[in-house]
Amino acid sequence: MVKYVIEFNRDACIGCGACEKACDNWVIQEDGKSKPKKAELDEVGCNKDAADICPVACIKINEKK
Ligand code: SF4
16 A cells, blocks of 8 residues: 655755665656656655755655545
8 A cells, every 4th residue: 555655856966876875765866856656655765865865855755645
């Protein structure tokens, strides 16, 4: 069941790759910016690590209402 939704400010992403290293749900795309494979999550898992490590804090994880 989807319990969490990733809110990602892609404009703010600087393409540092930290999220990709921290969590396999995050992949740097051809344009140099990251993107989550899945934006709707059953479990937060390593996405929390990605959010915590992002230097520009452009990853947020919200509980689905
Ligand atoms: S850690 Fe943040 S700034 Fe770095 S690639 Fe991931 S989303 Fe972009």
